[in-house]
Amino acid sequence: MSTREDYGIGANRSLVSAELRHWIREVTGLLITDDNAAPVDLALRIQAEQLRLPPETLRARLLSGAIGAQGFIDEITTHESYFFRAREQMQLVVERIIPERLRRAPGRRVRVLSLPCARGEEPYSLAILCEEAGLPPTLVEIVGGDIAHGCIESASAGVFGPLALRRTDPARAKRWFRPCAGQALCLDPGIVGRVGFRRVNLLRDAERLLRGPFDVVFCENLLIYFDAANVDRALAVIGRLLAEDGWLFVDHAEWNLPRQRFEMQELDGRVGFRPRRSAGADAGHGAERADSAGGLSASPPPPAAPIPPSGRTPPRPAPSSRLTAPPSRREPGRTAGAQASDAGRQRQLRQAEADYAAKRFTEALLGFEQVLRRSPDLPEALLGKARLLADCGEDIEALEALESLVAGAAGSRQVQADALGLMAVLLHKKGLRDLAAQYLRRVALLDPAHPSLRLLGRRADG
Ligand SMILES: C[S@@+](CC[C@H](N)C(=O)[O-])C[C@H]1O[C@@H](n2cnc3c(N)ncnc32)[C@H](O)[C@@H]1O
Known part of the structure; x- marks a missing residue:
């Protein structure tokens, strides 16, 4: 092995x-x-x-x-995001929380912060929902912050690749985006103008650079990368940025984290967090149901949230059965149900590959991700996803998918050669020629006629 x-x-x-x-x-x-x-x-x-x-x-x-x-x-930093990722929480904010706050304090602008905002997908999704709900910028201010300078530059430009819209309803995509150069999609300038962006480090300068208080803070898919001490530091900062009766939203995989400092509350079937009223309040014991955006009544504890991991790459589910070729006949010891599910996965995989070949990138990515949810190490699905990411310019994400493929040394000789070849091409593109040459030498051992050798071969030899 x-x-x-x-x-x-x-x-x-x-x-x-x-x-x-x-x-x-x-x-x-x-x-x-x-x-x-x-x-x-x-x-x-x-x-x-x-x-x-x-x-x-x-x-x-x-x-x-x-x-x-x-x-x-x-x-x-990992800038993975897409439009309407936290769709249900955003709908709750736009349809319930903002209107109630406007009713309570007419004339006061409701302030929403998205930190981290990656390349703007999250705050722009909120801006689109506000626009569609008839909530003008005079009533709602939206701010996006992120530690990555490149993210803030890219967000301010309002230009996205097709993968950013992979969970966006096509009619909505058509309404708010128009094709610009190549595969790029330009967001409606009216929406771009609704969000203010700032490069901020949540742990170091967020309080200085962002003027609180905010009525709502989205801090999704960041705490999961921190250890316990930094989760606490981050939540202390968010607590100071948030209005006393404000709302914090985190990804459901992070629900365990804010409970020391915030109360978990349910509103219209969604989970959010609110600053604790008294420092001595009991931490982490179930959710209280909010019967309005302010009032509370007790409710049973929520289902146990998954324990968050502590690294940059959230852990994958335990490896499940690998699928390198469709089973041609019933294997001894395997149930008909398991074989049927393998056949279903194969069908999904083939469909994703067909979508990719037809350049239906959004459908293809959803297909590969669906297969990988059930079989996280499936070599063909990892390779398919990596090719697609590389085609869409997401080179680092593509390299990460390839790295886990070659690290597992799984899949056929051809799949390994293709994965190593693509790694070599991407590393070469990033300027890492020596490393690329090392991968090419492995490709040559597996498949001496591999196209990546023709593409990069001379440089690798030299
Ligand atoms: C996975 S993205 C999440 C984006 C978005 N909230 C979402 O859920 O789709 C994580 C983002 O956190 C940013 N980040 C990492 N450390 C940070 C910090 N200390 N302060 C602010 N942003 C940070 C990264 O640059 C990256 O864009």
Whole structure:
């Protein structure tokens, strides 16, 4: 059985030292463990290449403060997001919470903060819902903040790739986006103008740079990457940014986290958090139902939320059965039900591949993700998703999918060769030629006629 070290991005000795992990945790809050060190290692190599420095020198300069950290922070943060990701919470805010607050304090603008906002998908989704609900910018202010400078630049431009709309209703997409250059989609300028963006670090300068109080804060899919101490620091900051009777929303995988400082409440069947009224209040014991956006009544505790992980890459479910070829006849010891479910997965996979071939990227991504939810290590699905991400310019996400494929050393010879070949092409594109050449040598062993060798071969040999 091959190990991650044999195949992964970390095939070269990892540059992610204990000092660097400590530094990242202090500066960003992100917890880096052995499980999620490989993308950090890659980020360091990419930035070093861009700066024409040996990676060890870049690391030393980052640690000593001799070089600005922003470029590296942009590289190591995961900006995965899409429009209407937290659709139900957003609908609750736009249809119930904002109107009630406007009724209670007529003439006062309701303020909503999306932190982190990635490339703007979340605050723009809120802006679209407000626009559709007839809530003008004079009544609702929307602010987006993120630690990554590149995210803020990209968000301000309001231009998105097709994957950002993978969960957007087509009629809505047609109404608010128009095709611009290549596959890019430009958001309606009226919506772009509704959101103010700011580069902020939640743990360091959010209170200074963002003027509170906000009526609603969305802090989705960030706390999950922090350890307990930084979760607490982050929640303390959010508590100070939030109005006393405000609402905090986090992803359902993070529901366990705010309970020390916030009360979990149910409103119209959705879960949100509100600042605790007294410091001595009991923490983490079930939800109270809000019978209006303010009043409370007791309700039974919510179903146990999953325990959040503590690394950059949320853990995958335990590996399930691999599917490298459709079963041709009943295998001994396997039930007919299991075989039928394998056949169903194969059908989904083929459909996703057909969608990808026809450039129906949104449908293809949904298909691959559906298959991967049931079989997280399925090599063909990981490869399909990685190809699609690479085609849409999401190179780092593509490399992450490929890395887990080659680390598992699963799949046919051809799948491994294709995965290694695509890794080589992406690494080469990022300027990491030596690393790309190492992968190409592996491709040559598996498939001497592989197209990636023709594409990059001469450079790899030289
Ligand atoms: C996975 S995205 C989540 C975006 C969006 N909230 C969502 O749920 O789709 C995580 C974002 O957190 C940002 N981030 C990481 N550390 C941060 C910090 N200390 N302060 C502010 N943003 C941070 C990253 O740059 C990245 O864009």
